[in-house]
Amino acid sequence: MLNKNNKKLYLKVLNIFKKYNLSHKDSGVCASAIINAELVGFSSHGLSRLKMYCDRIKKKLINPKPKFKIKKISQSVRHIDANNSIGFVSADLGIKEAIKIAKKTGVGIVGIKNSGHYGLSSFYAEQAVKKGLVVFCFTNAPPALAPYGAKKSLFGTNPICFGTPVSKGDPFILDTSVSVINRGKIRLAAKIGKKITSGSALDKYGKPTTDPMKALKGVQLPISGFKGSGLAWMVDILSGVMTGASHGGKVKDPFDDFSGPQNIGHLFIALKPNLFVSNYTTRIKENIKNVKKLPKVKGVTEILYPGQNRMKRYKFNMKKNIRIPKSISDDLNNL
Amino acid sequence: MLNKNNKKLYLKVLNIFKKYNLSHKDSGVCASAIINAELVGFSSHGLSRLKMYCDRIKKKLINPKPKFKIKKISQSVRHIDANNSIGFVSADLGIKEAIKIAKKTGVGIVGIKNSGHYGLSSFYAEQAVKKGLVVFCFTNAPPALAPYGAKKSLFGTNPICFGTPVSKGDPFILDTSVSVINRGKIRLAAKIGKKITSGSALDKYGKPTTDPMKALKGVQLPISGFKGSGLAWMVDILSGVMTGASHGGKVKDPFDDFSGPQNIGHLFIALKPNLFVSNYTTRIKENIKNVKKLPKVKGVTEILYPGQNRMKRYKFNMKKNIRIPKSISDDLNNL
Numbered sequence: 173m174l175n176k177n178n179k180k181l182y183l184k185v186l187n188i189f190k191k192y193n194l195s196h197k198d199s200g201v202c203a204s205a206i207i208n209a210e211l212v213g214f215s216s217h218g219l220s221r222l223k224m225y226c227d228r229i230k231k232k233l234i235n236p237k238p239k240f241k242i243k244k245i246s247q248s249v250r251h252i253d254a255n256n257s258i259g260f261v262s263a264d265l266g267i268k269e270a271i272k273i274a275k276k277t278g279v280g281i282v283g284i285k286n287s288g289h290y291g292l293s294s295f296y297a298e299q300a301v302k303k304g305l306v307v308f309c310f311t312n313a314p315p316a317l318a319p320y321g322a323k324k325s326l327f328g329t330n331p332i333c334f335g336t337p338v339s340k341g342d343p344f345i346l347d348t349s350v351s352v353i354n355r356g357k358i359r360l361a362a363k364i365g366k367k368i369t370s371g372s373a374l375d376k377y378g379k380p381t382t383d384p385m386k387a388l389k390g391v392q393l394p395i396s397g398f399k400g401s402g403l404a405w406m407v408d409i410l411s412g413v414m415t416g417a418s419h420g421g422k423v424k425d426p427f428d429d430f431s432g433p434q435n436i437g438h439l440f441i442a443l444k445p446n447l448f449v450s451n452y453t454t455r456i457k458e459n460i461k462n463v464k465k466l467p468k469v470k471g472v473t474e475i476l477y478p479g480q481n482r483m484k485r486y487k488f489n490m491k492k493n494i495r496i497p498k499s500i501s502d503d504l505n506n507l
Numbered sequence: 508m509l510n511k512n513n514k515k516l517y518l519k520v521l522n523i524f525k526k527y528n529l530s531h532k533d534s535g536v537c538a539s540a541i542i543n544a545e546l547v548g549f550s551s552h553g554l555s556r557l558k559m560y561c562d563r564i565k566k567k568l569i570n571p572k573p574k575f576k577i578k579k580i581s582q583s584v585r586h587i588d589a590n591n592s593i594g595f596v597s598a599d600l601g602i603k604e605a606i607k608i609a610k611k612t613g614v615g616i617v618g619i620k621n622s623g624h625y626g627l628s629s630f631y632a633e634q635a636v637k638k639g640l641v642v643f644c645f646t647n648a649p650p651a652l653a654p655y656g657a658k659k660s661l662f663g664t665n666p667i668c669f670g671t672p673v674s675k676g677d678p679f680i681l682d683t684s685v686s687v688i689n690r691g692k693i694r695l696a697a698k699i700g701k702k703i704t705s706g707s708a709l710d711k712y713g714k715p716t717t718d719p720m721k722a723l724k725g726v727q728l729p730i731s732g733f734k735g736s737g738l739a740w741m742v743d744i745l746s747g748v749m750t751g752a753s754h755g756g757k758v759k760d761p762f763d764d765f766s767g768p769q770n771i772g773h774l775f776i777a778l779k780p781n782l783f784v785s786n787y788t789t790r791i792k793e794n795i796k797n798v799k800k801l802p803k804v805k806g807v808t809e810i811l812y813p814g815q816n817r818m819k820r821y822k823f824n825m826k827k828n829i830r831i832p833k834s835i836s837d838d839l840n841n842l
Contacts, residue, residue: 247582279581322801395730414641
């Protein structure tokens, strides 16, 4: 449960989206995703993007009243044309479809085109995991990352997101961009005037930089060179080439490019964890136990699985009021 | 087509497997996988492992005459109990099943348990790609990689393998371990007395090392810390926890551990690329074209997609005789 102030903030965001013509229900979906991003410690995917979404609605680049077309491809596969919906709403619809189909047939695969930036993949993965499913969430994003060998960006930071239910405790959710640092974090650093880690980006001339403004105009570096570059490429193919969305560097930057809708694509794959075994819960519990009991390197008291740190931050932040920088509080009042 | 000498080598390997009680057909599958590994430049997954396979057959840890049980889980899902088959044969059966189902239903998912080391994932991915399918191949492996925060290895090098057909030219196949360097390469370095890259492994005391012998007794490092560790964990869950195979550090090392069969697990997911769009071929062609035409960093003349380098090596090596180090030629004569 949100505390009183955060609940007020949630309602404020919800009402802003309503003012921008989204339905009450859709405004709630967007506000939930944005408040969740703040609470899990990714302000880069939270309130700092609110003005951008509203600007794009005003410019008719995001459709506040989308007519979704859901096409049944087969027993386990659906295709959604999101009609330039805000990404939160199409991804929410998409993951709910994937969950429904997977519950029924064991496998749910949903491809989405004509969508937009949907915030954090983990937000959708968590929904599937909480319904007891194993899940992949793939999305592409505007150019930020240079393919290995190139000095110009083309791939998005294209996260790989995988989740599984565990027997007890926090959901296991890996949500990792394939860039050394994610674009949202660079953008936030720029907004609050901080430097970024060295080795994470090049400026537009191909020189290393720690200045977030220069990095935003330059390129981010993929993890582990050719490997990270290949993973980013894979995500672009799965979520862009396959779904019918933009791809190959054609996804528009939501902050800088008002020449048309983003046409981002998403691909969700949900699977029943007990497709092959009847005791998945016991098995995943044993798996995690085996890892946690390993001898630790100096300074580490507990080996965490993906998602645990996120939930720690969430639980900690739930007790506090969400911190709103001046520039963002101005946004909130002006919108 | 193999040249005369390589064909002779292929037949020699085939006959060794026959001598160890595999059927003619299964021996051919194994010989093809091993010769392919040599030709694509991964000797680490080729002839250098032949003796190990034979040793394990002799010790009844690999079953040369497995009785596969294929269970239909749903329209698109199969589960295979590989009955401790050599990995090549069970993976070959598994990918062929996945291809067959995907061709029929759009999606083919095959989980395999009680299998063994199957060589290179790309060998199986290529089969699906050549049949016009998008494919994931996941397998786990014996402990080699320390989870982030641990000083003892638990995950295998657990490759992520993804393939897609392209309009023309070489198949797009990303086959990347999530370790900085793969275990096979360390093993080969040890066999031929070479050092390994610094920063890729720790010795058994947790200290950085470039000595492959020490690295084999120590731990390999995952790419990009927590990210690579999470990806390795994901692969262990998909191919081990889900399929009913060993997982969580329990996969046996085929070279050192003769206490029982390996019980490795594999998971293959094959998808029709045109599930959502009718013009996938045009789209993937455009995608690759967009990447290739980017400005290049100094020294790079062409941006390659995953799989191109492998095919370059393959085409180059096809013209030559496979080089056999002394120790391995001794193996070949003794087996």
